Amino acid sequence: MALLVVGSIGLDEVETPYGSTADELGGSAVYFSFAASHFSPVRLVGVVGQDFPQDCVERLARRHIDLTGLQQVQGATFRWHGAYEGRMDQARTVEVHMNVLGAYEPAIPAAYADSHYVFLANGPPPSHLRALSQLRRPRFVMADTMNYYIEHEPKALHELMQRIDAMIMNESEALQLSGRPSLLAAARWVCERGPTYCVIKKGEHGSLMRGPEGIFVLPAVPHETVVDPTGAGDAFAGGFMGYLAGRDDVGAEAMKHGLAYGTVMASFAIEQFGLRGLENLTADAIEARRAEFMRSTHLFA
């Protein structure tokens, strides 16, 4: 089943203790798409400026990402400049230029209106709501959010929560959104406000999912060295939803396995700068990593 993603496409400048990059293809929708494309056809809805390099378009096309929804408009592409230090568990934003993303209103191409699986990557909740209204009958919609929208768009965010199947956030966002003192209490709070599932990303500590079947927790793939954590959360969401869409299955077992695939894709993302870790992966490499992960976390594997 085709998987639709709406979100940012950008050019990143990233500094880590292992080096730095500039003019690097990035953005939440792009990391998501690269990860998901290993499991399912992906439809990308987003905007870039006239400075968006042709080789970035080609990199997306090589992952067989459907670019019908990619708009190129007057102006400059969204740019993010971030730095990671120490344990590299959090990005420090050095600079951000919204550019063409600032005034962007997602337009879902008519050919995408039948999309069954939808990911609303981190973006303004009012735009998410308008994007959703352009879809016919999605089967599974997941949305991400961040501190800025929690603070500035609480009403639209609450309305959005009533219209989606799953909410995905990182730890600090879940605590901030819910105002609860623990992740489990935060996940319960979210699920009481609409979404059937709440997924909380804990970075190097793994993830937690609350659903009708209860709580499911997974550690992250153990890594001695993290080269570039940029996009890990979106790669996680991409592996998760790519797996669901690829199998067209949102049953309880599929949700768990999806979370494991998300974990695996995030682990590939952080091993190399930018999208390189997600770019030239084979299905065999993904399965081998998954088997290794199962061994390192399972008592009876």
Added chain:
Amino acid sequence: MALLVVGSIGLDEVETPYGSTADELGGSAVYFSFAASHFSPVRLVGVVGQDFPQDCVERLARRHIDLTGLQQVQGATFRWHGAYEGRMDQARTVEVHMNVLGAYEPAIPAAYADSHYVFLANGPPPSHLRALSQLRRPRFVMADTMNYYIEHEPKALHELMQRIDAMIMNESEALQLSGRPSLLAAARWVCERGPTYCVIKKGEHGSLMRGPEGIFVLPAVPHETVVDPTGAGDAFAGGFMGYLAGRDDVGAEAMKHGLAYGTVMASFAIEQFGLRGLENLTADAIEARRAEFMRSTHLFA
């Protein structure tokens, strides 16, 4: 097999958002003993002052903890006053009085010299070394440590590492001791310096073990509410070593299962104030919690 523990016995004052306690039986060796006593006979070596209440002695005895190694000396019992706030992931020490623990030198009773399983709870590494030298031929020795000894007793701590089978620490201690930027790198660093196993406790994020078979990671039992985290790490160590000693097995599978039992015992510890969560547990309750934990973390359970 009998399990020997050397460590602190104290009277705690604890404040949490859920209430407070004073003159509460505590100390690392006590939390360890209470957890371990559900799996194996425990021999406790430690010191208390003349103010140590008789009902605390009786609480230890009711858990069938062998108190031959418990010394009562002139002076006051070790006292710790701690507070937990917000997410309660770290204790703030309000006050600490070493009292009789300050000058204490563990004396291993002759009847304990044959102990095969030994836990050196957080304490001065030079004392740990002297305690070890009083044992005949231990099969599996695990030691805990903390920031103070990492800073002030590096030489003795390194010597100790060469004489133990496993080192257990929390996250920040592992990073501090090793000077490495990731937990996996820290665990490797530790294992290169003597111990066959390195266990890193990550609180609500679970634990990580490095051994000859590679890396094993487990999340914590998901908890919506933590009433009192005091002693969770020692209860974790107690469940882990209690399981190993009870089965007299230090094989690779036993190590993994031990870690799961440690996780389960820590989860009981934090549910109630002080030792109450560990005190009146039945084997059935432990197995039920373990089965629930397996379900919430295992893809194929």
